[in-house]
Amino acid sequence: MPKLQSFEFWQSTLKEARYVVAPMVDQSELAWRLLSRRHGAQLCYTPMLHAQVFVRDSNYRRENLYSEACPEDRPLIAQFCANDPEVFVEAALLAQDYCDAIDLNLGCPQMIAKRGHYGAFLQEEWTLLEKMITLANEKLSVPITCKIRVFSDIEKTVQYAKMLEKAGCQLLTVHGRTKEQKGALTGVASWEHIKAVRRAVSIPVFANGNIQHLSDVHHCMEETGVQGVMSAEGNLHNPALFEGRSPPVWEMAEEYLDVVQQYPCSLSYVRAHLFKLWHHTLQIYKDLREELAKVRTLQGMAELNRQLKQRCQEEMAQQEASEKDYGGLPFPHWICQPYIRPIPKEPGTENRQPSMAQVKVVCVKRALEDSDGASEFLSKNKQKKKARNPYKNFSMDQKPKYIKCEQCGNPKGTKCVFNLCRGCCKKAAFKATADCPGHGLLFKTKSEKAQKRRTADTNGQANGDVSGNASGGD
Numbered sequence: 001m002p003k004l005q006s007f008e009f010w011q012s013t014l015k016e017a018r019y020v021v022a023p024m025v026d027q028s029e030l031a032w033r034l035l036s037r038r039h040g041a042q043l044c045y046t047p048m049l050h051a052q053v054f055v056r057d058s059n060y061r062r063e064n065l066y067s068e069a070c071p072e073d074r075p076l077i078a079q080f081c082a083n084d085p086e087v088f089v090e091a092a093l094l095a096q097d098y099c100d101a102i103d104l105n106l107g108c109p110q111m112i113a114k115r116g117h118y119g120a121f122l123q124e125e126w127t128l129l130e131k132m133i134t135l136a137n138e139k140l141s142v143p144i145t146c147k148i149r150v151f152s153d154i155e156k157t158v159q160y161a162k163m164l165e166k167a168g169c170q171l172l173t174v175h176g177r178t179k180e181q182k183g184a185l186t187g188v189a190s191w192e193h194i195k196a197v198r199r200a201v202s203i204p205v206f207a208n209g210n211i212q213h214l215s216d217v218h219h220c221m222e223e224t225g226v227q228g229v230m231s232a233e234g235n236l237h238n239p240a241l242f243e244g245r246s247p248p249v250w251e252m253a254e255e256y257l258d259v260v261q262q263y264p265c266s267l268s269y270v271r272a273h274l275f276k277l278w279h280h281t282l283q284i285y286k287d288l289r290e291e292l293a294k295v296r297t298l299q300g301m302a303e304l305n306r307q308l309k310q311r312c313q314e315e316m317a318q319q320e321a322s323e324k325d326y327g328g329l330p331f332p333h334w335i336c337q338p339y340i341r342p343i344p345k346e347p348g349t350e351n352r353q354p355s356m357a358q359v360k361v362v363c364v365k366r367a368l369e370d371s372d373g374a375s376e377f378l379s380k381n382k383q384k385k386k387a388r389n390p391y392k393n394f395s396m397d398q399k400p401k402y403i404k405c406e407q408c409g410n411p412k413g414t415k416c417v418f419n420l421c422r423g424c425c426k427k428a429a430f431k432a433t434a435d436c437p438g439h440g441l442l443f444k445t446k447s448e449k450a451q452k453r454r455t456a457d458t459n460g461q462a463n464g465d466v467s468g469n470a471s472g473g474d
Contacts (some may be wrong), residue, residue, distance in 0.1 A: 006170050009143050010204040010227060013100050014075045017043035019217065019242035020173075020206055022232035023079040023103065023147070024048075029269050030068040031259045033076075035252075036235060040242030043075050043228070048105050050116075051082035051091035065098050070263070077145060079103040081118040085132040089139050096142045101171070104132065107147045107208075109179040120149045120179035123160065130167040137168025147173040147208075150193040161197045172201065173230055176209040186341050195224040206230050212338035214244040236276040238336035246335050249277050250309035257302050267296070274301060278308065280333040285311055293387045413438045 004012055021028060021036045023045035033044040046065060053060050065078060078099040082088035092102040106129070108119025122129060136144045146169045150157040161172055174197050176189030189209020198205045207220050208230040217229045234241050239252055253274055260270055274292060275282070282289040288308055295301055312334035319332075331337050405412040405421035412421050415438030418428045422439045429436050435444045 003141055003143060005143070006203045009101070009170050013143075014043055014171075016227075017075065018221070018228040019043070020228050020230040021045065021235050022208065022230045023077075023105070024232055024236070026266070026269055027236060027272060029265045030070060030073060031256065031263045031265050032239070032269075032273060033073055034070070034263065035256050035259050036239050036242075037072065038255075039240040039245070041235070042242075043077070044073065045103060046076065046078045046099070048108065049078065049080050049091070049095075051080040051088050052084075054080065054091040054094065055087060061094060065095055068263075069098050075100045077101045077103050079105050079147070081105040081108065081113070081116070082132065083117050083122060083128070085128075085135045088132050089136050092136055092140055092144075096140055099142065101143045101145050102136065102140060103145045103147055103173075104129075104136075105147055107149045107173075107175050109149065109177075109182045123148065123151070123179070126160070126163055130163060133164060133167035133169055137170075143170035144168055145171040145173070147175065149175045149177055149179050150190060150197075152178055154193055154196050157193050158196050158200045161201050165201045165203050169203065171204045171206070172197070173206040173208055174198075174226075176207065184341070191220060191224050194220075194226060198225045204228070208232070211241075212340070214241060217242070234338050236273070237279065237338050240336065246331060246337055248309075248312070248334055249281055249336055250305050250312065250334070252336055253277050253305045253308075254302070257298060257305065260298060267298070270298065270301060271295075274305075276339075277336065279339050280329060280337065281308060281312065284333055290387055293384050415439075 003009075010016060019040055019042045021033060021041045021044040025048050028045060028047050033041070036044060046068075049064055050060075054064075076099045078092075078095045078101075080088060080091055080095075080102065082091065082104065088104065096102060105119050106122055110119070113119030114121050133144055133146070146164050148160065148164070151160065157174075161174070164172060174194045176191055176194050177186065181187050181189075191207070191210070194205070194207045194209075204227040205224075206228040207224050207226040211217060211220065211229055211231045211234045213234075216234075217231075220226065220229050231241060238246060239256070240247050256273060256277075257270070271292060275289075278288070278292070282292070285308065288304060291304055292301070295304060316332075316334070326332050329337060403412050403414075403419075404410065405424055406419055407424045408421060410421040410423070412419055413425060413436075416422075416425050417434070417436050417438065418425050420428060425436050425439050426441055428434075429439075429441045429443050433443050433447050435442050
């Protein structure tokens with residue numbers, strides 16, 4: 001049978017799904033998807049999967065898709081990041097029997113996507129994208145979908161969407177932010193862009209952006225005319241968002257931990273979910289934040305949830321009925337509710353694009369071990385490491401100042417004969433056929449050994465020839 005196309009696919013296979021859980025790296029695993037489905041979600045995406053790794057690593061396939069096959073977890077769309085048509089199709093062919101469609105990630109704006117050359121950093125390469133989607137549409141037995149970010153210009157965004165539709169995309173998710181709108185510069189998503197795309201294409205469109213409550217979902221659908229609405233951060237802070245409820249945080253945590261018992265996943269995923277669910281409460285009970293960072297078992301996390309519940313209930317009992325001060329939050333901190341990113345103090349230019357001053361302030365990188373003093377602030381990762389190992393030294397003043405590689409600026413090897421980092425040293429040593437004991441590179445030694453073996457083999461053959469000739473003469 002020919003595969004269903006466009007609206008037939010959305011109506012029949014996806015059952016006219018309107019409430020959608022977004023693909024989230026290490027956060028939309030099976031246990032979380034099942035929890036979300038219990039509370040109103042009608043369609044879920046897998047976490048973003050790397051096509052190349054999916055093709056070459058059977059363990060990766062098993063851990064991220066094959067072992068998660070579950071009748072309750074449908075309809076399901078598997079999302080891949082890729083930049084090679086053949087690799088993308090090969091990965092999709094391996095995944096298509098475990099999902100209802102394959103999604104190409106064209107929306108990830110993070111630095112890892114820039115380094116790997118995928119996600120939103122492919123949005124200017126229309127010829128490549130057209131080839132990838134056309135080939136996938138021809139080869140796969142399930143539909144191909146795409147998740148994109150917008151351009152600043154609405155008309156260019158519309159032409160982009162039309163190109164993807166023409167290439168064979170059967171459903172389009174439009175995140176109403178540009179690839180520059182992330183982190184402190186996230187800002188507000190443009191529903192105008194989404195509305196323009198919806199009017200221009202003849203395939204189903206999902207909207208993504210500005211979704212914090214069920215009322216936002218309905219408002220977005222009325223405003224833009226889309227078929228469905230996708231939520232990421234809103235869902236992480238309140239998995240009952242699509243149900244229109246704001247339950248106590250411990251209730252959702254307890255239910256999630258029960259699902260994880262049945263469908264295990266990495267403990268790091270569970271910890272990250274609890275940090276999101278408990279975000280506002282952990283601002284009050286900071287000792288529980290430290291405990292959550294250290295705990296190493298599900299039982300320990302369940303015990304922390306019990307402690308959090310007890311403290312919140314005691315606080316509820318002490319709180320006067322007339323007291324309505326929630327510290328700027330719409331609900332008490334123990335109620336599931338969205339986290340609203342603080343707006344930058346200096347607004348950007350038109351179309352919500354950041355000013356150059358903002359970009360310099362937000363995007364400046366830390367110098368490579370050349371700070372003139374001890375940092376007064378530790379990053380979140382270093383705070384976690386400090387919690388696990390209180391005696392670890394993070395003071396820059398007490399750490400050695402590394403000498404930079406003469407070519408690339410990375411720390412050079414302390415015993416490198418070329419005064420370079422390992423990467424640059426490897427190239428230099430190979431070119432010069434030299435050894436660098438400091439980096440364990442032995443190009444000269446190996447070359448000499450190989451030459452000796454060749455000489456020995458040549459001498460052996462020559463001796464054999466001489467012996468053979470002598471025997472023939474006798």
